[in-house]
Each structure stands twice: as C-alpha cells, then as structure tokens.
Amino acid sequence: MAELKTKKNDQNVEEFLNSVTDPKKRADSFEVLKLMKDVTKEEPCMWGNSIVGFGDYHYKYKSGREGDWFLIGFSPRKQYLTLYIVAGFDHYEDLLAKLGKYKTGKSCLYLKRLSDVNSDILKTLASESVKFVKERAD
Numbered sequence: 001m002a003e004l005k006t007k008k009n010d011q012n013v014e015e016f017l018n019s020v021t022d023p024k025k026r027a028d029s030f031e032v033l034k035l036m037k038d039v040t041k042e043e044p045c046m047w048g049n050s051i052v053g054f055g056d057y058h059y060k061y062k063s064g065r066e067g068d069w070f071l072i073g074f075s076p077r078k079q080y081l082t083l084y085i086v087a088g089f090d091h092y093e094d095l096l097a098k099l100g101k102y103k104t105g106k107s108c109l110y111l112k113r114l115s116d117v118n119s120d121i122l123k124t125l126a127s128e129s130v131k132f133v134k135e136r137a138d
Contacts, residue, residue, distance in 0.1 A: 008056065008068070011046035020076045028114040029076045032083065035119070036072055039126045051075045051084070055130070057137040071130050080110035085129035095125050 017033065020026040033044060033052065040054040047053040053070025060066035073084040086107050096102070100117035103110040109125070111117060 006048035006051060008045050008047050008053065008070075011049065013044045013046055013052055016046060016050075016052070017076070024113065025076050025081060028081055028111075029074070031114055032074050032081065035123055036074065036126060039123060040071055040130055042071070045070075047073060050077075053084075057133060059137065071133050072126055080112060081114070083109040083111065083126070085109055085125060086133050087129075089128045089132035091128070092125075095121055095128070099125070 013033070017026060017029045020029055029052075036052075036054050037044060042055040044052050044054055045056075047070055051070075051073050052075065053073035055071035056068050057071060058066065058068050070084070075082045075084075080103070084107060087104075096104070098118060099121045101112065102117060114122075
C-alpha cells in the first residue's frame with residue numbers, strides 16, 4: 001500500500017504564507033488562516049510544503065487503508081485559494097447556494113478571491129465540516 005506523501009511537518013506557516021507573491025491572495029490567505037483558527041480552536045501546521053492544516057484525525061477505511069489528516073485546511077494555489085473541507089453534512093448544498101462565486105472538487109472549495117463569497121456562510125461551511133469530520137472520526 002502506498003504511503004501518503006502529504007504529512008504534518010514543522011515548516012513555518014507564516015513564512016509560507018508570506019512567500020505568496022500575489023498580495024491579494026496573500027491577504028486572503030491570512031484571513032482564511034484566522035477564520036479556520038477561530039473555527040477549530042487549533043494552531044495551524046504545514047502539511048506537505050503547500051497546505052496549511054488545522055487539527056488532525058486518524059482515518060481507517062474498510063479497505064484497510066488508514067492514515068492521518070487535518071480536520072480542515074487550505075492552500076494558496078496559483079489559480080485558486082483552495083479550501084479543504086469535507087462535504088456531505090446536512091445543509092451543505094443549501095450553504096453553497098448562498099456562498100457566492102466558487103468551484104468545487106472532491107472535498108475542495110476553490111475561490112478566486114474571498115471578496116467573491118459571503119464570509120459568514122464560509123465560516124458556517126468550515127464549522128459544519130469540522131463538526132462532521134469529528135463525528136465520523138469518533
């Protein structure tokens with residue numbers, strides 16, 4: 001079984017975010033950092049060399065595959081600010097309908113700019129995702 005390459009490490013989160021060259025994306029990243037810290041009550045950690053994660057949990061699938069992952073996280077990618085949230089909780093689709101401009105992928109929410117979305121709805125999405133993951137991990 002292949003080992004997961006993205007692992008928690010001691011790289012400095014603020015140094016990483018300060019290295020984001022686009023000033024708006026850098027500012028948005030620090031806003032997301034604050035939002036996720038407020039939601040999780042956890043200190044941020046780097047996962048791999050480009051993901052900021054909060055908290056962690058151990059998962060084990062029926063297939064036998066298992067590992068450790070963050071509760072919620074984000075990465076300031078070149079094209080989008082990528083938020084790693086878990087879908088599937090109650091009202092997920094309703095919240096997305098109220099969010100604003102975004103794209104989604106598997107457990108990812110892609111934002112061009114934070115100003116494109118409703119920050120209260122984004123905070124609720126993040127909070128509900130964390131709650132959902134914690135309930136499933138117990």
